[in-house]
Amino acid sequence: MSQNQQAVYVCAIVEGKLWLPNAQLPCMPLSRLSFSASDTLVVGHYQGVPVVGLFNCNSMLPVDELAGLRDLLALLPAPLFALVGRVVQLDVMRQQQAFCGRCGQRAGFDVKAVAMWCEHCHRFDYPRVSPCVIVAVRDGKRLLLAQHPRHKTGMYTVIAGFVEPGETLEQCVAREVKEETGLSVTNIRYMESQPWAFPSNVMMGFLADYAGGDVKPDYEELTDAQWFDMDRLPPVAPEGTIARRLINASCALARS
Template identity: 35%
Template sequence: MNPHYRPSFATEELEFHGNENNPEGKALYFPVHRRRILIDTLSRPESYFEYLPEENSINGTEVIYIGTIKEIPCYCFELEEEFCEPDMQYFDLHELYGMVDEEMLGIASRAVQMADFYRTHRYCGLCGGNTEYVPVETGMQCQNCSHIAYPRISPAVIVLIEKDEHLLMARSKNFPEGVYGLVAGFVEAGETIEHAAHREIREEVGVSVKDLTYFASQPWPFPSSLMIGFTANFAEGDISIDPEEIEDAAWFHVEDIPKLPQKKSISRALIDHFLDEHAAKE
């Protein structure tokens, strides 16, 4: 683990298979509807997840145990409809960033992904039978053929490419106006994360790199990815973008960096690391 980086949307204190029996009966609940969490907006941030809707609002779904933090068990459940009482409001994970502390944001991230997993795996992919959640397996098991499906995590690489005092940055057509980030892409079946990094760089911006070095990783629950960050040095080649993936790419001097992604992303952490290193050399 990188000691200088605390990834957003990650939980570091939650015991995934901890003790569910709290001596005082305390618990935290994460009601979810299509990847958004229901919160009592009149409560304080530290009390956001203490509210459990009435029983009739969760009929037809299953309350899933997702772990224990400081002896308090945590649960999530997918609401069948967009249930909302007065003073209750739905928030997505992007909106929760900055509203709650990083650890609670990480637990909320896990809750959203587990509720979404439950919602999308109620029927067996092999025989079509009904499934049920099996806590010890963290999976949905078919009641007919016993096939088990597990939460899908999609690994993706993201690479900071530097050349002297310059940083290779790219922007997707989906980025906010003026924002540049780093080269990134999903790992394909049958390849290592290192091979994926070299392939994505070659495909998206046309250059090759050397000295590929692991930096850190970050859960990215949009919807369910694991970002694996690297740094690398430019080796050779001219920038040639893939217009299907990249709108623009260019080298930027350390003193002329464009508008950056928000701090909640590992992309920003990598860029800040690059800037801090060069600032220290001055």
């Protein structure tokens, strides 16, 4: 059976958003689509079903069928969400790396190399991924949580930030916590990572213990930061996020 005839997860990108009819990721043969795309790429498989990215879709899809990747965060299993996120990150590459970084000529998407290709100077430009750390800080049965200006629902989460040049991941953890909350931490240990397509990051998760200081939020970055009793947490990051897994792991450690 050809790819056009077998059912696939369709990740159609239209002006930076995904086509989500009925608020779901469609799974159907490509032959049933009413539109075409300039480039098509299989980014992986989920339970044996191909996950296909369609870029530059020639479509006039209804606006109410287009949505951001975050709408799928709580709906998709983590492995499938990561593959859809890869499609979104490749779309970001196509937009942000559309011109060669060496000679300035327009570059094209090379599906085989999964990179931008400059025919003028024969240079590949691969997707840019920014490393970030994210850390849950615990003091006994208290958990440090912060709120960002973008959190309009009152949600709290753990501390995160971008790794700087020449910095180890552990140094970044200590610096970000200090800069954003005024606290010092110790016993920094790695837990797990998660690709984070907002827009092109990889989040490396850590646990850490409180070492000293008073909470003094950086109000240029945060709207609030404080200690919370683990038995009385505020609304926190949703399931499916590495932030939530770090919070859950910290609570489990406190109860052990």
